[in-house]
Amino acid sequence: NAGVTQTPKFQVLKTGQSMTLQCAQDMNHEYMSWYRQDPGMGLRLIHYSVGAGITDQGEVPNGYNVSRSTTEDFPLRLLSAAPSQTSVYFCASTRRGGGQRNSPLHFGNGTRLTVT
Amino acid sequence: SQQGEEDPQALSIQEGENATMNCSYKTSINNLQWYRQNSGRGLVHLILIRSNEREKHSGRLRVTLDTSKKSSSLLITASRAADTASYFCATTYFGNEKLTFGTGTRLTIIP
Numbered sequence: 119n120a121g122v123t124q125t126p127k128f129q130v131l132k133t134g135q136s137m138t139l140q141c142a143q144d145m146n147h148e149y150m151s152w153y154r155q156d157p158g159m160g161l162r163l164i165h166y167s168v169g170a171g172i173t174d175q176g177e178v179p180n181g182y183n184v185s186r187s188t189t190e191d192f193p194l195r196l197l198s199a200a201p202s203q204t205s206v207y208f209c210a211s212t213r214r215g216g217g218q219r220n221s222p223l224h225f226g227n228g229t230r231l232t233v234t
Numbered sequence: 235s236q237q238g239e240e241d242p243q244a245l246s247i248q249e250g251e252n253a254t255m256n257c258s259y260k261t262s263i264n265n266l267q268w269y270r271q272n273s274g275r276g277l278v279h280l281i282l283i284r285s286n287e288r289e290k291h292s293g294r295l296r297v298t299l300d301t302s303k304k305s306s307s308l309l310i311t312a313s314r315a316a317d318t319a320s321y322f323c324a325t326t327y328f329g330n331e332k333l334t335f336g337t338g339t340r341l342t343i344i345p
Contacts, residue, residue: 151332151333158337160335161335162335166331168331176332177334208276210277220264222267222282223269223277223279223324223333225276225277226276227276228276
């Protein structure tokens, strides 16, 4: 049981480049989300999805796109990378049931992104 | 903005001592969760306490919740070197499915 798998682990981009961070889970979780973690800022929610075909914005969505075509996958796209997007990105999932309110999140091990 | 704020930001104690960290939040919550993050890794869920609960235990962990003060505390008893990590509280509030994290407490256990 792999849980939540994120690829790549590390990535260096130049300003203006685009890329997709991959996230896959094998637990049949309805809810998936993306966070970024910056020093002193904790984790901030970028986008989330409560099921296939449904996505919504979190706290810091600008510069990022998501889609949810399957239950298993929730890719995060950087449209035109900027140095301010240098961060560690975490994908997380959970059962929905009564909403993710009562279910713990399962996290991937993160993607460390540097934009120069 | 962050819903939860942990206090202290950093804590160093001797192995075997107890560690206490606190979390304050701003609005009424549905539940509050605590997570641990080891260096270079993702977060791992520790414990969840619902808004109608006041205290919960899991092994060496004890979590309390005071909704009147909008605060929670995490107590780790008989600390071990392996407890060295960052600890985050996270909250969900009624009518919203998002889980909002605080800024974390960095705990260092000195052998």
